Amino acid sequence: MFAIDTFHTHGSDIDKFIQPVSQFTNNSPDLLLGFATTDTIKYLFNNQPGFLKNTHNCLIISSCLGSSTDQTLSLNEQSISLFSIIDSNGHYGVASCNATDNLRENAAQTVLKAIANAGQAGLAPKMVWCFQVPGNEELVLQGIQDAIGQRIPVFGGSCADNDISAKWCFSDTENVYQQGFIIAVLYPSVETFGFYSSGYDKTDQQGTVTDVDGRLLKTIDNQPAFDVYNQWRKNIGLNALTSGNILAQSTMTPLASALSLNDEIPRLLLSHPAVAENGTLELFSNLSVGDTIYLASGSPEQLIKRGDMVVTSLTKLAELHAIKNITGAIIIFCGGCMLSIKDAMQEVKESIAAQLPNTPFIMGFTFGELGTFSDSTSKHGNLMISCEIFGGPE
Amino acid sequence: MSSNEILLEKLHLLQVHNLALEENRAFNSLILNGLDAILKNDKTETLLTEFFDILQQAIAFSAAILIKINPSNETTTLITASHPQSDEIITQLKALNKPNRDIKNVFNLHQLPDWQVTDPFWHSQHAMLTTPVSTSTESYQLYIFSETIGAFNQHDITLMQRFVSFAGNTISQFEKRNLLVKQKEMEEKQSNIEQVLINSEKMASLGQMAAGVAHEINNPLSYIVSNIQNLAYNLEQFSHLINALKAEKAIAQQTLADTLQHYQFDELETDSSDIIAEMTEGADRVKEIVQGLRQFAHPDQTQIGDIDITELIDNTLRVAWNEIKYNANVEKHYDTEPVIITGRSTQLSQVFLNLFFNAAQAICDKVGVISITTKADKKNAYITIADNGSGIDEDKLNKIFDPFYTTKPIGQGTGLGLAISKAIIEQHSGQIRVESQLNQGTAFYITLPKKPTLTDDVLTILHANKQIE
DSSP, X not given: OEEEEEEEEEOSOTHHHHHHHHHHGGGOOSEEEEEEOHHHHHHHHHHSTXXXXXXXXXXXXXXXXXXXXXXXXXXXXXXXXXEEEEETTOEEEEEEEOOSSSHHHHHHHHHHHHHHHTTOTTBOOSEEEEEEOTTOHHHHHHHHHHHHOSSSOEEEEEOOOSSSSSOOOEEOSSOEESSSEEEEEEEOSSOEEEEEEOOOEEEEEEEEEEEEETTEEEEETTEXXXXXXXXXXXXXXXXXXXXXXXXXTXXXXXXXXXXXXXXXXXXXXXXXXXXEETTEEEESSOOOTXXXXXEEEOOHHHHHHHHHHHHHHHHHHHHHTTOOOEEEEEEEEEHHHHHHTGGGHHHHHHHHHHHSTTOOEEEEEESSEEXXXXXXXXXXXXXXXXXXXXXXXX | OXXXXXXXXXXXXXXXXXXXXXXXXXXXXXXHHHHHHHHHOOXXXXXXHHHHHHHTTTSOOSEEEEEEEETTTTEEEEEEESSSOOHHHXXXXXHHHSSOOSOEEESOGGGSTTXXXXXXXXXXXXXXXXXXXXXSSOEEEEEEEESSTTOOOHHHXXXXXXXXXXXXXXXXXXXXXXXXXXXXXXXXXXXHHHHHHHHHHHHHHHHHHHHHHHHHHHHHHHHHHHHHHHHHHHHHHHXXXXXXXXXXXXXXXXXXXXXXXXXXXXXXXXXXXXXXXXXXXXXXXXXXXXXXXXXXXXXXXXOOEEEEHHHHHXXXXXXXXXXXXXXXXXXXXXXXXXXXXXXXXXXXHHHHHHHHHHHHHHTTTSOEEEEEEEEEOSSEEEXXXXXXXXXXXXXXXXXXXXXXXXXXXXXXXXXXHHHHHHHHXXXXXXXXXXXXXXXXXXXXXXXXXXXXXXXHHHHHXXXXXXXXX
């Protein structure tokens, strides 16, 4: 038996969430993924410990402003969305880590622990989910790949909050964590298909990273990075930004590195500038000295359409593999993108629902997205969309 | 600008679709190469080895092992390994695969509990993909290895599953084809053996009949011989009569009458006609018997023709009559219309002869009845040969068609008569069955198709195909 179900509730009184959430998870799902506002997660786990006692494999991730299911989208209020999988022929395992150092080694150990928890020691999962607090996503991804190799799809994102004040968190059935990461390994009995994309185009403004410290980009072509960035914006007809929090203003003009299968169709991995200070740019993803970076360009119209496009394409991809019955979908939508088209998010949700009639799906808004490109390489990027769909049992 | 982004996104999506189609193209290429390998190889294991060379064109791996699994005792036989010193790893693999034989993607062998391999080459292998390969007659297990952790992904699994399924199905067809050829050879051998057995039984039947036939021929011959002596005497008397008549110069009517009276001319004349008639009858009887024997002893095995079943039964009865006549009266219940079937008359005659002998022997202690019934519908002819003899025990009834099974004393029966009869009837696409009650009698029921439309060769091939299915 394979079944997916979703649940959503929202409102100002979080206590009222407890009974319907308990009822939804009463059938002991094999895997439970949730997106909730930060306050909701902290309140539930601090005041109602064990409210998910029927669920062994659980990941609740903080999402920017709110979240959505196929039934309901809610933003700007307390909410929780849940996505449950019941799969009697599958195997699932979850493990979490709240360490702040040796992240790469800890990630390797944690993914092996999740595999052991699934009772599948040594066996490759069909897919790995990883959600983490923002900051060192690339290291965690490297650690996972150290342990299980680079060809197993990794899917997920970075926990988010409502105002980039580092209130992000995640939880398993036991605790709420404000640092570290949580990993799930999936051995579902059905086929799955994924797509990871930016939905942005690169402009002809480009340079080379000449000084960077982790996510702090200092110079491009030996010039202060913020100055170069502003010059690039001016070159395409946009105004220069002033120092400070530029996250919202830079959403349509992020930096991008091209990861291309071939030069004719650029595959962009985006880095979202969050803060400009003293000529530097603080990003949500890592760059390295020597990287060629571009000024990328996006549009609200494309951000509104891309969820629908990606889901439609994935259902067609499933059909190419003779899978016609889609049982569920997960959409990781960039929180920054969501903020820039917030008023159109109902339209986004409705257009996805139209492509997945009577099919449960969940959508969370993250500050960094993990996904796997079509050449099987998994990456962490910003302003991306990562989507997974599940087929039906044979 | 926005239209560019949408087009770019659509290109990316199309690229994903293209990869899926590329997967199909790669699979089609594997199939084509696989078919080419089939045409070149005539041994399953060589073929499998070549198949997995072909697989390497689509999935990168550094080592491969193929083993055969004996399902009866779970032992394994190494078919091929791409690297020597594989005994140790095979022992480990065997333990690994015991719980189930589904396809398994191991991202790191060293993560498996109890995995211990000391050979440096095999120790350096981390990832392993393994799948069962089943053909119609054998079970194999394929293992491919890579030094890279997590080298195999879902794409590789899908491709391997599809190719292995193709390979298994194709090899099954390959095995079936070989099986069909072997089946046909066996059928031909069986047919030859059956023919030899039929001839052996025939010779045994001939021996059994020899005394009876000799007696049968002796009767007409004895009165032919006896009458020849009488005829010789009559001729001598005619000679004397003629000489006496020649001695008389002028023979008076009275003298002629006296002379004819003296030599009993009228009796001689009547007697001679009778003698000649008897001799003719005796000679005809001998001729009939000899013709019957010749037909029995020298059948034309390949000749298939129309047979009037009633006529064939009557002819056979004539041959068997000496065995039957002292023990049984024959009651005939023949269909009013001729019952014509297509078949080999000599073989069917042998079946009836065998049944008549058996019936006569079953009623040896009394004078019984052998009842012969023929009837037909549009498709079949039905022949029943029943007796009211001793019957057959229930526990022996299901063995009587077995070769070399006999209830007769040692040396008196070959035990092949009914086995051969059954084989002959089945060769004619017919059926024979028996019903019997102890001390009540036995009945054999034969059904024969009237006009089979297929030749024996075609029937043989169809039969072989049915066996394989």
